[in-house]
Amino acid sequence: MGRKGVCCCCAALRPRYKRLVDNIFPEDPKDGLVKADMEKLTFYAVSAPEKLDRIGAYLAERLSRDVVRHRYGYVLIAMEALDQLLMACHSQSIKPFVESFLHMVAKLLESGEPKLQVLGTNSFVKFANIEEDTPSYHRRYDFFVSRFSAMCHSCDHDPEIQKEIRIAGIRGIQGVVRKTVNDELRATIWEPQHMDKIVPSLLFNMQKIEDVDSRTGLPSSPTGGEKEENPALLAENCFRELLGRATYGIMNNAVRPVFAHLDHHKLWDPNEFAVSCFKIIMYSIQAQYSHHVIQEILRHLDVCKRDSPRVRAGIIQVLLEAVAIAAKGSIGPAVLEVFNTLLKHLRISVDFELGDRRSSAGSATFSTASKESDERIVQNAIIQTIGFFGSNLPDYQRSEIMMFIMGKVPVFGSTSQSLDTSHLGDLGTRRIQIMLLRSLLMVTSGYKATTITNALPAPFLDPLLSPSLMEDSELRQLVLEILHNLIDRHDNRAKLRGIRIIPDVSDLKIKRDKISRQDVSFMKKHGQQLYRHIYLGCKEEDNVQKNFELLYTSLALTTIELANEEVVIDLIRLAIALQDIAIINEDNLPMFNRCGVMALVAAYLNFLSQMIAVPAFCQHVSKVIETRSLEAPYFLPETIFKDKCNLPISLEKHEKNLFFLTNKIAESLGGSGYSVERLSVPYVPQVTDEDRLSRRKSIVDTVSIQVDILPGNNTEDKVDNTEEITFEALKKAIDNNGLEEQEKEKRRLVIEKFQKAPFEEIAAQCETKANLLHDRLAQILELTIRPPPSPSGTMTVTAGHAHYQSVPVYEMKFPDLF
Numbered sequence: 001m002g003r004k005g006v007c008c009c010c011a012a013l014r015p016r017y018k019r020l021v022d023n024i025f026p027e028d029p030k031d032g033l034v035k036a037d038m039e040k041l042t043f044y045a046v047s048a049p050e051k052l053d054r055i056g057a058y059l060a061e062r063l064s065r066d067v068v069r070h071r072y073g074y075v076l077i078a079m080e081a082l083d084q085l086l087m088a089c090h091s092q093s094i095k096p097f098v099e100s101f102l103h104m105v106a107k108l109l110e111s112g113e114p115k116l117q118v119l120g121t122n123s124f125v126k127f128a129n130i131e132e133d134t135p136s137y138h139r140r141y142d143f144f145v146s147r148f149s150a151m152c153h154s155c156d157h158d159p160e161i162q163k164e165i166r167i168a169g170i171r172g173i174q175g176v177v178r179k180t181v182n183d184e185l186r187a188t189i190w191e192p193q194h195m196d197k198i199v200p201s202l203l204f205n206m207q208k209i210e211d212v213d214s215r216t217g218l219p220s221s222p223t224g225g226e227k228e229e230n231p232a233l234l235a236e237n238c239f240r241e242l243l244g245r246a247t248y249g250i251m252n253n254a255v256r257p258v259f260a261h262l263d264h265h266k267l268w269d270p271n272e273f274a275v276s277c278f279k280i281i282m283y284s285i286q287a288q289y290s291h292h293v294i295q296e297i298l299r300h301l302d303v304c305k306r307d308s309p310r311v312r313a314g315i316i317q318v319l320l321e322a323v324a325i326a327a328k329g330s331i332g333p334a335v336l337e338v339f340n341t342l343l344k345h346l347r348i349s350v351d352f353e354l355g356d357r358r359s360s361a362g363s364a365t366f367s368t369a370s371k372e373s374d375e376r377i378v379q380n381a382i383i384q385t386i387g388f389f390g391s392n393l394p395d396y397q398r399s400e401i402m403m404f405i406m407g408k409v410p411v412f413g414s415t416s417q418s419l420d421t422s423h424l425g426d427l428g429t430r431r432i433q434i435m436l437l438r439s440l441l442m443v444t445s446g447y448k449a450t451t452i453t454n455a456l457p458a459p460f461l462d463p464l465l466s467p468s469l470m471e472d473s474e475l476r477q478l479v480l481e482i483l484h485n486l487i488d489r490h491d492n493r494a495k496l497r498g499i500r501i502i503p504d505v506s507d508l509k510i511k512r513d514k515i516s517r518q519d520v521s522f523m524k525k526h527g528q529q530l531y532r533h534i535y536l537g538c539k540e541e542d543n544v545q546k547n548f549e550l551l552y553t554s555l556a557l558t559t560i561e562l563a564n565e566e567v568v569i570d571l572i573r574l575a576i577a578l579q580d581i582a583i584i585n586e587d588n589l590p591m592f593n594r595c596g597v598m599a600l601v602a603a604y605l606n607f608l609s610q611m612i613a614v615p616a617f618c619q620h621v622s623k624v625i626e627t628r629s630l631e632a633p634y635f636l637p638e639t640i641f642k643d644k645c646n647l648p649i650s651l652e653k654h655e656k657n658l659f660f661l662t663n664k665i666a667e668s669l670g671g672s673g674y675s676v677e678r679l680s681v682p683y684v685p686q687v688t689d690e691d692r693l694s695r696r697k698s699i700v701d702t703v704s705i706q707v708d709i710l711p712g713n714n715t716e717d718k719v720d721n722t723e724e725i726t727f728e729a730l731k732k733a734i735d736n737n738g739l740e741e742q743e744k745e746k747r748r749l750v751i752e753k754f755q756k757a758p759f760e761e762i763a764a765q766c767e768t769k770a771n772l773l774h775d776r777l778a779q780i781l782e783l784t785i786r787p788p789p790s791p792s793g794t795m796t797v798t799a800g801h802a803h804y805q806s807v808p809v810y811e812m813k814f815p816d817l818f
Contacts, residue, residue, distance in 0.1 A: 017051050020044055021058050024081055029073025033080050041081070042088050052089060056082070056100030063104045067111060075116065079104070079123050086127060098139070101127065109147045114161050117151060121168040121175075128175035141176050145194050148172030152201035152235075166205060166231045173198055174238040181245045190250040198242070199257035205235035207265075207273060236280065243284035251292045255281065259300045271314035278318050282325040290326035297322060298341045305348055309374030312345070316381040323389045338389060339401060342382050343408050343436070349378045350431050383435055387442020399454065401443055406463050409436045430475075433467060437478035444485035451518040452562060455486040461526060468533045473542045480537070480550040487557045499545075499552040499603050499637040501625060505610040512560050519562050527567060530558065531574045532685040538578050538597050539587050545641045548596045552637075555604045559611055568612055569669075569678055575601050575608075576662055577683035583651055583659070591647045592640070599637040602628065605660055616668030620660070627657050 014022075023037035045052055063078040082101050089097070101123075108120030124144065151169025156162040177198075180189035188194070246254045258277055267273050281293055297319045304311055323338065353375040390401045410429050449455035456464075468479040484493050490511035502508065537543075537551055559571060579601045581587070582594040589597075602625055609618040625636065632654060633639040634647060648654075666676040 015054075017041075017044065017055050018058055021055060021062070021081075025062075025074060025077055029071070029077060033077050038081060038084060042084060045085055045089055049089060052085070052097040053100065055085065056097035060100045060104045060107075064107055067107055067116070072113070072116065075108070076119065079108070079119055083123055083126055086130065098127070102139075102144075106143055106147075109144075109151075114156070114165055118164060118168045121148070121151075121172045125171055125175040128179040140188065141180060142194070144172065144176055145189070145197055148176065149197040149201040152205055163231060167229075167234060169201065170205060170231060170234045170238055173201065174234075174241065177238070177242050177245065190246070190253050192253050192256075195253045196257050196260070199239075199254060200261045202235040202239045202242070203258065203261045203277065205231045206239065206277070207232075207267075240280060240284040243281055244286075246285060246289070248289060248292075251285065251289050252296060255293055255296045259296070263304075268314035268318075269308070269310040271317055274314060274318050275321050278322050279325070282322050290322075294319070294322055294326055294338060298337060301341065301345060305345065309349070309352070309378045312349070313374070313378045313381045316342075316345075316378065316385055320381065320385040320388060323385060324392070335393070335397060335401070336404065339386060339404060342386055343405075346379060346382045346435055347432060349375050349382070350428050350435075353379075353431075354425070354428050379435055383439045383442065386439040387445070390439075390443030391445050391447075395447065395449070398443060398447060399449075399457075402440060402447075403460055405436055405440045405443065406460055409433055409463065409467070430472065434474055434478065437467065437475065437482065441478055441482050441485065444482055447485060448489055449486070451516060452487065452489075452522045453518050455489075456483075456522070456526070458526070461529070465529065465533050469536055471540070471542065473540065473544060473547055476537055476540065477546055477550055480547075480554055484550070484553055484557060487554075487561050489561060492560055493553060493557065496553050496556045497549075499549045499600065499641070501603055501606050501636060501638065502610070505607060510560060510611075515562065515564050520564060523562050523564075523567050527562075527570060528685075530554075531570060531683070535574060535577060535581075535683070535685045538600065539581060539589065541587075541589060541593060543593055543596065545596075548600050548637075548641070552600050552603055556607050559608055563611075565674055568608070569674065569676065570683075571608065572605075572665060572669075573679060573681070573683040575605055576660065576665075579660060580682075585651070591649075594651060595634045595640045595645075595647060598635040599640045601660065602635060603637050614669060614672045614674075616671060617665060620664045620668055624658065624660055631655075632658050 020037065020041040024034050024041055026032070026034055041055070045055055059078055059082055063075055066072070066074040066078065082104060085097070086101060105120045105124050105127075108116045108123075111117065148169045151165050151172065154162050154165035154169065156165060177189060189198075243254060258281070262268055262274050262277070278293070278297075282290060285293065297315065301312065301315050301319070304315060319338075319342075386405070390398055390405075393401060410432055447455065464479060464482065467475045470476065490513070492508075492510055492512075495508040495510065534551055534554055537547070540547070555571065555575075559568070563571065578597050581589070582597040582601075585594060602621075605621050606625060609621045628635040632648070634645055635658060639645055662679055666679045669679075670676045
């Protein structure tokens with residue numbers, strides 16, 4: 001009798017490969033594999049590779065029978081024999097043997113015994129590490145993907161067994177990934193039906209990482225034993241390996257299941273795990289594919305636009321982390337898409353906030369306040385993302401983004417803006433304006449342009465300065481801060497923080513370069529525009545200390561970065577004009593504002609005098625400041641901006657020695673070679689926002705041509721045409737408040753028209769007015785050449801000659817072209 005109770009005669013009649021296979025199994029499975037017979041089987045398989053498929057089929061038959069009979073000892077021996085044959089044979093004939101091998105592994109994985117599942121997984125991992133000479137075009141791993149994914153979610157009652165099975169499942173997925181990626185048909189593993197099983201299984205185990213907050217997206221480096229024992233670390237490394245092998249066309253298939261998992265398990269709020277996942281993704285994928293991930297996050301944000309504010313805020317924060325990593329590498333074509341989507345969601349968030357406020361009008365409930373607070377979280381997250389993204393872009397892209405955001409800032413009553421806020425009302429529009437300007441402030445932070453023209457091109461400067469004239473102190477503050485970011489090219493702003501009288505400016509160690517030709521040209525074109533907005537900004541009634549501080553910094557930075565001798569004279573004229581605002585008080589400003597303007601002028605002229613270092617000028621400024629400190633301390637910033645400051649009743653009784661005098665300044669600067677002729681001309685701001693509109697307005701105001709054919713000797717007509725001077729007429733002339741209001745309204749309408757009307761309409765109207773002016777001038781010229789008929793006695797005949805009285809052109813008047 002032979003081994004296993006088979007008679008010698010029957011054994012001799014069996015095929016040799018079966019006899020060799022039977023011999024490797026001992027009588028007692030505890031003895032393990034018979035090594036001598038295993039060597040014979042291996043030699044036979046290598047010598048006759050055509051028999052490998054039969055050897056594999058017979059081993060599979062025996063293993064299946066042993067599994068059913070629960071003879072697990074023989075199962076272990078069979079798998080060990082298969083592993084050794086698999087490792088020893090590397091020929092084309094191994095492919096049929098592999099099919100038998102995979103069939104046996106599937107049998108083990110299907111069994112409910114954890115030890116067999118682990119055994120089958122280990123054999124599959126060994127097989128995955130084998131590099132086959134030729135690809136297999138018919139082999140698929142659908143079953144193994146499903147089975148290993150199910151093992152990753154094991155919920156066995158015994159924690160040790162549960163952990164063991166989960167580790168086996170993760171290692172099995174890792175083996176499938178490695179095998180298919182190295183295979184010619186690797187695209188099959190990236191199909192959505194497979195990724196929808198693999199990715200959530202890995203994420204499920206990664207959730208078990210302890211202390212998620214302390215983890216970063218950088219690859220961890222645990223020891224080998226720790227990897228094998230910790231499902232979370234093993235799953236993370238497998239996830240990194242999977243993403244690292246993803247290519248251009250299949251990146252989205254690997255990322256989209258992440259969103260499904262985070263949605264299903266409600267992991268956006270709190271979003272620590274979501275942030276950790278996307279850090280891993282961004283650090284694992286190839287840098288040139290980063291924009292794919294960003295696009296997927298934006299797409300998911302659009303899908304979740306109706307979700308709770310905290311969910312949207314969690315997604316936006318994930319986007320911020322992804323952008324922070326992608327900005328260091330390649331972002332690709334997603335730049336404008338990121339900003340456009342974020343601005344759209346900013347408008348949606350404001351709409352939700354105002355909608356909740358309107359629906360709960362009259363009933364201030366806790367839930368409504370909580371919703372508004374949550375929406376503010378969303379809005380702040382959007383602003384932070386926009387700012388961080390923009391500040392990490394190259395300069396050439398950042399300037400485009402600045403223009404893009406500025407073009408989105410809504411204007412009241414305008415329908416031409418890309419960011420529609422028509423249904424939000426004034427309050428919603430103001431909220432959008434503030435948030436967009438805050439975003440722009442973050443984008444411009446750290447921006448260093450070579451010339452001021454690059455930082456403030458005309459298409460950007462004009463719309464930027466428009467909000468600085470609005471009756472909202474916060475908007476004006478944001479505009480000034482944005483200007484500071486763009487003008488300050490030597491990081492001097494921090495040294496100028498806080499409005500104060502600086503004893504010695506040299507202690508600040510101000511950095512500056514020689515004014516370039518481009519900067520001089522910029523100030524010639526746009527200097528008056530900057531002066532005007534500073535001038536008008538000082539006249540706003542709702543100014544607070546921060547407004548005065550920012551206006552002071554604007555003047556100081558302009559002096560440092562853009563001032564030549566001509567600009568210095570203009571800045572002094574502007575400072576004297578600001579002083580006149582406080583003294584004359586045509587706008588009925590509160591006393592705090594008047595004293596604040598006086599303090600602003602004192603602080604700035606003290607700074608300017610030391611910067612240009614003209615001794616006589618410095619002496620005059622110092623003398624005025626010293627006199628103020630003794631007689632009128634409320635004219636100095638250190639006093640007026642204190643919490644409790646005694647304000648004067650009026651400024652009319654103050655002596656001249658408390659004010660900066662133009663003649664003294666002109667005398668001091670003239671002795672140092674400055675051209676001071678223009679100091680005698682008071683500064684007058686332009687009328688409209690744009691220089692070109694201001695020039696047109698001045699032309700219309702100065703071209704006043706009055707057409708009046710005077711009668712020869714008809715004195716009665718003269719008397720009739722003269723307005724009767726009465727008490728009421730004098731009173732009306734004195735009380736010109738109504739006329740001022742009309743003039744202000746007229747100016748506002750002109751500004752509004754040129755801001756909002758289509759260009760074609762404005763051009764057509766200007767052409768019509770120009771034609772009218774041409775026709776009237778032609779009539780005047782005709783009158784000077786040919787006398788008109790005189791039915792009313794305006795023409796006399798003497799000695800056969802007609803005489804008429806021509807009128808000078810400058811006395812004739814046209815209707816207002818505007």
